[in-house]
Amino acid sequence: MTAEGATRPDRNEVIAQADSYIGKSPVRPQARRLLDGRGSFTDDVRLPRMLHVAFLRSPHAHARIVSLDAAAARALPGVVRVVTGEDLSGICAGWVGTLAHFQGMKSAMQHPLARGLATWQGEPVAAVVAESRALAEDGVARLAVEWAPLPAVTDAETALDPATPVIHPDLGDNLAFSLELASGDAARAFAEADHVVRDTFWMGRHTGVTLEPRSILAAFDPSERRLTVYHSFQAPHMMQDVLARHLGLPESHVRVICPDVGGSFGIKVHIYPDEMATCAIAVLLGRPVKFVADRLESFQSDIHARDHRVTAELALRRDGTMLGMRLDDLTGIGPYSVYPRTSAVEGNQTVRLTPGVYRFRDYAARLRVVFQNKTPMCQYRAVGHPVAFAVMEAMVDRAARELGLDPVEIRRRNYVTADMYPYTSQTGYFFERLSHEECLDKLLALSDYRARCAERDRLRAEGVYRGLGLCAFIELTTPGPAFYGVGGARISSQDGCTLKLEPGGGVTCTTGVTEQGQGTEAMLAQVVATAVGVPMEQVRVLTGDTLVSPYGGGTWASRGAGIGGEAALQSGKALKGNILRVAGAMLSCEPDDLDLRRGKIVDAATGEVRLDLAELGRVAYFRPDTLPKDFQSELTVTRHYVPRHQGFAFTNGIQLAHVEVDPGTGFVRLLGHWAVEDCGRIINPRLVDEQLRGAIVQGIGAALYEHCVYDAAGQLLTGTMADYLVPMAAEMPDIVVGHVETPTAYAEGGFKGAGEAGTAGAPGAVLNAVNDALAPLGARVTRQPITPDVVLRALGVLR
């Protein structure tokens, strides 16, 4: 639709063929099923003798559990079992969310149900298993717990003070992880600077709010000690591994099936105590047990995100040349680092990503990750990126304003430019090739930027405060084993794709990457159809079942296309080769003289149809006696792929937000939003556009609305969707998306990721737009979400 990306000379012959589906936007094969209401989400699955579990969650942010009286709950008809942490101690081993490559990182042992100590409001403490969810909740209401509340650690700023209680005394303090980065000589840069800007930013906690809550159904067969788990999740093999190790089952005895998943965004890729408890209870009882979080539970127990206080200083020459930067990031992660990915990645990426768009080399950063008695924080869509680029780009805009420079020109002057690749950033990130200048030029044209600036200036004279905000960004996609594997996490960075030619000529594809609505299955069907040479309708893709799919990592960090897509391409080429060998044997000719196009074996030179694929399937499967005696057909193939040549496939882009601020009410109205990004070769332009749009709106939510608000005692004040605001249709602008295509040369397909670019740049763009609107009023905001209250305080209307 909008992917009119430049045609490049480095086109791949498989992808550039006449019948290629790459770069086209066919309707997703699963759309019809979902539109018909025939989706099958985890809560739609029912099994015989299935039970339901509900959890008693701590009402206190920090409390000792003195006693639990379950007699009244047990007496309730329909209640099957009340389960405490001790009941599960012999069934499920605890876990610690640290990784070896985060040096010095520490966290405490965590269990499915709290034992003795509750460390956040919402932590599961006991479970009631009953014949229905309603009865299980009735049972929970009858549990009598004696709590001994303890002082809650809520403010990250004071978490490390000696006077602050230590949440896990064995750890010595509340510091989970700290890091200092130094590149070049930041002190010299600041000494030589003509101008320094300094700001402190507060990036509030928010959360994923997947419309389908976390859901899990675990069924255990004690006779064979086999566990089957239906799970709304992104990484089925990771879950299989964790369940096998922590429940003491052989890997092959654990099957994880992720049916339709109602949104994930990084929420459904972590180990949650309530989900582990559900599986452990299934083992304990030998019956299927289902847990579906309700919305209050989701707000209290889904991982939260961000929660940073960042102080930044930028040193510049008078002409706008950036010389160096200093950054101090403090982030609060709740009482535990989340298993197995840890809660250090968000801060680590924030301090490493912040300067990456620009060429200055002198950079110093400090990160401190601290424990608090709030819901655990971990990786959510665009991990670290939105904070990094909101901070960086707000500093750039402020510098431009103070130096009297144009916001476009100051960026252009400081970009890592086309002539500098391959390039390694201040913090060690490798960039094969980025396209900042092209993206910027395209964005300016797409958005009619200069005309909008003129309009803004004209309207200011009439008392209308509009603002335009740019946010350039890089995006980490397609991670190799350096991301988790080297730290000891058993999370696969490689993925496989198995293709099977069915006797009738169809192709069945199974893969380790997964579908949560982003269109993974459609994208893979396009790649497979193109590589094999069959109509896309003949390709059936199955994802999310550990028993049948090749081993893989699932979907996170925008890895589906870059890794799963490349595996599919290689598998498709291999299957095609094998098909042509069968055809050569059947037709007594050289396979090289044949080709497979639109499901027919054709003469490669003339295109004349020689054989139907169904006829080939019939002979290969049912009449192999008619083939030469020394010929064995291989019509199921598997290929794997892992990025070996770079740690990540970085992408880049830039966004523009257009807003109007009402200085009387503090309300921010979104007038329009534009984004130009470069995810490499685009498989399905419409799906990429929609990834961008959805991700941008998540970023806008963070910028303006979404906030997990706690009181000083650690009580969550935003536990419903009436209190926690999400973006709804009426407030959202139209979003125009453009692309630049810089394929990676390290993989044949040239694909990179696109899932997080929108969220990476939107908060910074909105922040800059609001500050642009407020500039003539002498006000400036540095706090997200930018609520009317924040705006009115900046204007001095509220104090």
Added chain:
Amino acid sequence: MGVRPETEMEIALTVNGVTVRRRVEARKSLVDFLREDLELTGSHVGCEHGVCGACTVKVDGALARGCLTLAVQCDGSRVETIEGVTASGELDDLKAAFAGTNGLQCGFCTPAMLLTADVLLRDEPGLDADGIRRGLSGNYCRCTGYHAIVEAVLATARLRAEKSTADRTPR
């Protein structure tokens, strides 16, 4: 089950054109009744407090939150769900438009979004994009950012307007 008889009621209602009689707990919501008792799992549960709109169904022709309506309140009513309109084909044009713009990703909000958009188009056929955004503002979608949904509803509005003009034009 451990439910006392006095907390249950016998109800009779029409669901997707079929008369249904069931004994239900008085506290059971309409959407739980549809999903659990009738196995109509196309209606989804998102927030259970009336904000997200994922449970939206039609009761006597009007949109209703399945989570804020008790099943027993629907005694004698006519309830329509995504399964019903899929069987009748009455939303096929709207569905085709959603498929065309990719106005759905995970599909969890989609059945309710379709029912809501259809009633909106019926009640206010002349709406522009802003009007459609307002009309859909009670239905949360985390995946799409709404742009493609609005495009699909606008396109359907145009097609339906053309069709209605054509139907009225004497031949």
